[in-house]
Amino acid sequence: MYWNDRTVEGEPMFDKILIANRGEIACRVIKTCKRLGIKTVAVHSEADSMAVHKRMADEAICIGPAPTNQSYLVMENILQAVKDTGAQAVHPGYGFLSENTVFAAKLSEIGVQFIGPNSEAIRAMGDKIESKRIATAARVNMIPGHDGVVENADHCVQLANEIGYPVMVKASAGGGGKGMRIAWNDKECQEAFRLSSQEAASSFGDDRMLIEKFIDNPRHIEVQVLCDKHGNGVWLNERECSIQRRNQKVIEEAPSTFVDPVMRKKMGDQAVQLAHAVGYDSAGTVEFLVDSRKNFYFLEMNTRLQVEHPITECITGIDIVHQMIRSGKGHELLYKQSDVPVDGWSVECRVYAEDPYKNFGMPSIGRLYKYIEPSHIPKVRCDSGIQEGSQISIYYDPMICKLVTYGDSRTEALDTMVTALDSYVIKGVTHNIPLLRDIITEKKFVSGDITTKYLQTVFPDGFQGKVLSHTEWNELTVLAACIYTKEQLIARTFKNQDRIPMLRNLPLTWHLNVDVAGKDISLEVRYIKNKFEVQIGERVYNVSDTISFSNPLLDIKLDGQSRLIQLTQKLGGGRFDIRFLGTVFPVHIMDQVTAELHDLMPQTVELDLSTVVLAPMPGMLKSVAVSEGDDVSEGQEVAVLEAMKMQNSLVAAKTGKIKKVSFKTGQTVDEGDILVELE
Helix, strand or coil: CCCCCCCCCCCCCCCEEEECCCHHHHHHHHHHHHHHCCEEEEEECHHHCCCHHHHHCCEEEECCCCCHHHCCCCHHHHHHHHHHHCCCEEECCCCCCCCCHHHHHHHHHCCCEECCCCHHHHHHHHCHHHHHHHHHHCCCCECCECCCCECCHHHHHHHHHHHCCCEEEEECCCCCCCCEEEECCHHHHHHHHHHHHHHHHHHHCCCCEEEEECCCCCEEEEEEEEECCCCCEEEEEEEEEEEEECCEEEEEEECCCCCCHHHHHHHHHHHHHHHHHCCCCCEEEEEEEECCCCCEEEEEEECCCCCCHHHHHHHHCCCHHHHHHHHHHCCCCCCCHHHCCCCCEEEEEEEECEECCCCCCEECCEECCEEECCCCCCCEEEEECCCCCCEECCCCCCEEEEEEEEECCHHHHHHHHHHHHHHCEEECCCCCHHHHHHHHHCHHHHHCCCCCCHHHHHCCCCCCCCCCCHHHHHHHHHHHHHHHHHHHHHHHCCCCCCCCHHHHCCCCEEEEEEEECCEEEEEEEEECCCEEEEEECCEEEEEECCCCCCCCEEEEEECCEEEEEEEEEEEECCEEEEEECCEEEEEEEEEHHHHHHHCCCCCCCCCCCCCEEECCCCEEEEEECCCCCCEECCCCEEEEEEECCEEEEEECCCCEEEEEECCCCCCEECCCCEEEEEC
């Protein structure tokens, strides 16, 4: 995994480290500890009693019920686990208590090392208002804005008008896209303050807000820094993080196509200047917004390990977790700036359990009844904390895996990513692989022409799935016909099938009607010497019979070229779903007689959903703003739903009177539940 990571033989190290986190990042830290011979302690909630990170560690302690505010955020329980296990240090991962100064201070009081920066650096950089003041003094480029706390919604509107729209309203504490909203007018500004402050209070226990100028169409580029307790610091190059939805990163890469060596040095030097200004002594990330002219502005500093740190490890060969542990132990850095390479290219896709067709990603919950990672592919790294049988729950972030590829060039890394995404088998939850694969192969992304508005620009009407060309549509139709025909051939070999005329007299030529996502194509299939010949019009396709249903992943040769597809669901009666080029397409195959009868069937009438407000995802109702008998206007907020700690405002689709309110504030709802009905 790491090519050039430096170690010192016999160097004093911690004997036992407790990881105050869960999921993939806990597993990631445990892997490095195992490599270094350090014993590990996992903490887990009751819901995570069968979690991978718990079983990977040498010891495990339950710290409370499923909700994070009763387990992973309860520092007293974690501190007790530290005392009970005799852990000498704690690695907090990211999120939860990773940037909590009180937690770091309490560890220090009991003589336990917090593997991260000192509490003063966390406090200074965790407060976005103070961090801006320090960055200004350190001569780091700054975004125009208000140097202080926003008092209330009216004050927010006043400041927005002074700065000039658009503005970014965001939480002073925290990060990860939570408590952040863009406002383009006074109404949006008031709503942004209200929802973001509620979100910040829920996620970070701190509802202070700040406001600054929103730089339209910027890039989001960050610099990884690594410092020790002896005043040494280096920057480990940059990461491009512009592909985002709702201010949360989706795809990252290192290095950036936009950054040249001169710009890289300027950004890196400023990042280290800021780190030195606060006495930083661990791994951290300085984030910048970059405009089209390569002007960069300080956004924030994350005083922890970043989600996307693997891509930096891939192009530098440095195990960042190892270096954090060394710094925590008090050792000096083993690297000078001249020792840090840019070796090749790396890309990370965040694979989430969410529906990309709903606002680029609404959370999905469920149990993974089939799960196969593409880790068998060369130059692929899978950082995950789940396995087949794991539960994706409402209580935690819906990330399944950080899928990372690397290569000598960007083209190689992207090509490997396409193969990895096509080879990834996930069943039991909806996932965002269709969106990820579409982005990776989209021409603007491939050319490096991206900004933080990429998704809205490329998919102005939301993500609709892969748009197939005429050639691709025919190829999918051919592959579907061959899968159907192979099923018929297998059925023909079963015993006691002579009573079924269709199977007894099965020909070696089939005339089929193939409906792919509502588009009909008539074709002919011939089976000759373990090969399919499929004719559409005058065109004949040759497909090798390598089809086996023992694995949902099918590698089929079409005209000598490999086509990697997945049979995601078999519904019977010639109906099944195929994942092709990332997107799942429903397929219905019929012989000619069945097709003629099918045309006589009555059409399904679509329901009118304008009179109801449905839960777009599983979650908890933070508020219900209406009662039975109330009059509401189109677009009026009727409820706020919280899922994975994100606040979602739900509005009426039309003007009318409330007929029924089915749930109360504080109740948990499932996706598709009817929350409110209108007359």
